[in-house]
Amino acid sequence: MVQLGSCLLRGRGGNVVIRFALGGCTNRPFFRIVVANSRRPRDGKYLEQLGCLDPLPNAHGEKVAGLNLERLRYWLGCGAQLSRPAEKLLGLAGFLPLHPMTVTAAERLRRQRQREQQPEASPADSTAGPGTDTAPGTDTAP
Numbered sequence: 001m002v003q004l005g006s007c008l009l010r011g012r013g014g015n016v017v018i019r020f021a022l023g024g025c026t027n028r029p030f031f032r033i034v035v036a037n038s039r040r041p042r043d044g045k046y047l048e049q050l051g052c053l054d055p056l057p058n059a060h061g062e063k064v065a066g067l068n069l070e071r072l073r074y075w076l077g078c079g080a081q082l083s084r085p086a087e088k089l090l091g092l093a094g095f096l097p098l099h100p101m102t103v104t105a106a107e108r109l110r111r112q113r114q115r116e117q118q119p120e121a122s123p124a125d126s127t128a129g130p131g132t133d134t135a136p137g138t139d140t141a142p
Helices: 005-010 068-078 082-091 102-117 122-128
Strands: 016-025 026-035 047-053 066-067
Touching: 005 047, 016 082, 047 068, 066 082, 082 102
Parallel strands: none
Antiparallel strands: 016 026, 026 047, 047 066
């Protein structure tokens, strides 16, 4: 097999990127994880397909992804850049460290769920002001 990686990176316009290429049909997306020239269209011609991603949960509630990690290591060794979504996916897979935005988004989602789960104060409690506290049975009139 011919080793094209180093030749492609040295030539003119040799910015090679690992990214998602959209496939599938309406309301049923499917992504191929591909190595392509950065100047090519998203779904255009690519150099090599490294894997695939099905973003919709299956019957077991799992989102399925398949990757050829050997070829991924090869292309990263040749100097290929990762797109942000591909970097996030590889971080979640444990191949790379977690992307900082993944951690931030998880914390934001956790805080939002905690706010939704907290019982809201009843309206009767909120109408009473701080100076209206009187004990029952005490008469202030003479």
